[in-house]
Amino acid sequence: MFFRPAGEEKRKVPLIEELSPLVGEVEEGSMVAVVTTDALSQTILQYSALANALNSGMTAYYLEPTNGFSLKLLNKLSENNENLFLGKVYTLDELSSALELVEDNSLVFVSNFSILENQSREKLIKMRRVVDEKSLFLVLSHNTLEINELDLNSEFKRLFVIPELFEHLLVLRTSGYRGHYRMNISVLKAPPEFVKNIGEHSIPIDKKAKMFLV
Numbered sequence: 001m002f003f004r005p006a007g008e009e010k011r012k013v014p015l016i017e018e019l020s021p022l023v024g025e026v027e028e029g030s031m032v033a034v035v036t037t038d039a040l041s042q043t044i045l046q047y048s049a050l051a052n053a054l055n056s057g058m059t060a061y062y063l064e065p066t067n068g069f070s071l072k073l074l075n076k077l078s079e080n081n082e083n084l085f086l087g088k089v090y091t092l093d094e095l096s097s098a099l100e101l102v103e104d105n106s107l108v109f110v111s112n113f114s115i116l117e118n119q120s121r122e123k124l125i126k127m128r129r130v131v132d133e134k135s136l137f138l139v140l141s142h143n144t145l146e147i148n149e150l151d152l153n154s155e156f157k158r159l160f161v162i163p164e165l166f167e168h169l170l171v172l173r174t175s176g177y178r179g180h181y182r183m184n185i186s187v188l189k190a191p192p193e194f195v196k197n198i199g200e201h202s203i204p205i206d207k208k209a210k211m212f213l214v
Helices: 017-023 039-055 092-101 121-134 152-160 192-197 206-213
Strands: 030-036 060-064 084-088 107-110 137-143 168-177 180-189 199-204
Touching (some): 017 168, 017 180, 030 039, 030 121, 039 107, 039 137, 039 168, 039 180, 060 092, 092 121, 180 206
Parallel strands (some): 030 137, 060 084, 060 107, 107 137
Antiparallel strands (some): 168 180
């Protein structure tokens, strides 16, 4: 139950490199919840996170209930895909079972998380325990066109049940004007070192956006 803080640095992986100055990187044993409001934001998020893990020598897993993965798009950021595994999950029970099977210290990216059936507080807390015990990097994302921008806290509770379980709570939106792109970010929760950045931000994302649009 109790432990002494370790002096050694925990392993980390960037979610999206351009976001790291704002929210830091994802630490082992952490859970991240991200809402994206457009397809481009979701594309940048999932392929950046997977590529960053693969490029650092980690094993990465991509899970979702639909067919939303493109190896061609991943190859734009990383050609090292021999440690990548894909899978389908339709319920939270199936996701929990999958987490029991993945390698320790690996990244697991889940798209369309809120579609999964049979979600409950008890199951999410059990899943959190597995993430801690196996030192996983778990990213749960949901792409939606409908979100109440005036009450994002309630939206995270609706989509992720227990937002307090996560180290990061983010909303990503990408906009373009005359060939230039910006990512607008709502930071609702971040690691303690980045609590000063909770709020609204906008960063240029030209290079990454154009990479996926050609």
